[in-house]
């Protein structure tokens with residue numbers, strides 16, 4: 001646990017009503033919400049530029065009840081979303097968080113667009129898949145998390161949010177369980193303190209903390225971490241230090257689509273549009289679409305810990321403008337092969353196995369893994385990309401209520417501590433398999449808005465008790 005120290009008023013010369021630890025999507029959205037409520041806000045971000053896993057992401061988040069969905073005639077609501085979440089997680093997800101995201105995610109996107117000029121469009125190339133029964137994936141125009149972060153930073157500048165970079169939050173100064181100030185360190189070793197009425201923890205999860213991974217997700221202790229290295233669970237530990245409870249700490253998002261050796265995150269659309277994943281024997285090993293996150297561990301379990309995404313020219317053309325695929329094309333020779341033997345030879349895949357695999361794909365009805373191929377059959381020329389599995393981000397964290405207040409073990413609120421995004425318990429249950437696409441950023445943006453709004457109401461509520 002991170003230290004929580006007694007607050008000494010003499011140490012606190014600067015006071016900002018709302019302080020936010022962490023400047024990823026959650027922190028910046030929380031800051032915008034608090035500014036909208038007329039509060040001064042300070043974001044303390046450890047890195048030289050606000051980036052985080054948000055900037056590494058594909059920039060696609062699931063949202064329910066957005067204007068974009070309505071424009072495209074998508075009939076969706078919070079009840080349907082909660083049903084999907086509960087089905088995907090076998091009833092283990094936190095229903096409070098599932099409902100919070102189901103109710104608030106669409107309005108959060110509409111608000112970002114109307115009030116702050118940050119637009120996310122429904123991605124009509126993402127049909128309902130991987131647990132979503134409706135089209136829910138919304139993307140930023142540049143189709144990347146970096147693009148989304150740049151837009152959020154610009155919105156924060158316009159709104160007058162103060163962002164202090166290279167400021168790593170290290171301690172909470174408290175009176176009992178009330179946060180009075182936070183302490184942060186600078187790269188030159190100096191330590192500064194800022195007083196606040198409310199603190200929002202938005203430092204994401206603990207993927208960058210090997211000790212915490214070994215403790216909470218031992219199965220992935222040896223797996224590669226492909227998230228923001230600076231996410232070491234410090235916000236979660238600070239919250240725990242103040243008495244905050246945690247849940248679903250074993251939950252995480254894995255992905256079996258990290259290109260090897262380039263380390264680029266391949267978009268799941270290659271699979272959604274009909275691609276398959278095979279191992280070095282040329283054999284498929286799972287229903288590629290039933291568990292986007294659990295597929296990471298399945299790929300790691302293959303010989304050499306690798307697999308190949310096999311697709312064709314149709315899929316190549318459809319995905320050609322995806323930024324990550326463009327990036328891959330700049331560093332790898334992506335080419336089509338006239339037949340299976342030449343592709344297999346080039347990629348060291350067993351040609352007989354691959355030929356048998358392609359021949360086995362049924363033209364209708366479910367295959368041996370239960371996958372129904374409702375897309376055109378793969379035809380030559382074929383293409384392949386080598387991938388591995390990795391842990392992308394953790395999904396467990398501090399328990400929060402409908403207003404993003406951090407809760408204690410007895411269910412009571414900590415008076416002025418809030419959490420969101422990867423620092424809070426998500427809605428994906430207790431393992432990797434409950435993850436629905438777009439859940440990470442959905443938590444960041446939805447909880448960020450809710451937390452910023454509620455934090456801006458203090459200290460009135462705090463004084464009222």
Ligand SMILES: Cc1cc2nc3c(=O)[nH]c(=O)nc-3n(C[C@H](O)[C@H](O)[C@H](O)COP(=O)(O)OP(=O)(O)OC[C@H]3O[C@@H](n4cnc5c(N)ncnc54)[C@H](O)[C@@H]3O)c2cc1C
Nearest residue numbers: 022024026046052053054057058169204421422438440441
């Ligand atoms: C490769 C990849 C692809 C992904 N793709 C998607 C996707 O397409 N859709 C989706 O929904 N999710 C995706 N995710 C998950 C998603 O990116 C995260 O769930 C989400 O970005 C979390 O947002 P956040 O604001 O909580 O954390 P972050 O964006 O990680 O921000 C946390 C910030 O806190 C800072 N910080 C950490 N500790 C401290 C400290 N002590 N003091 C001050 N600052 C601190 C960090 O430097 C960081 O900037 C992906 C993740 C990865 C890694």
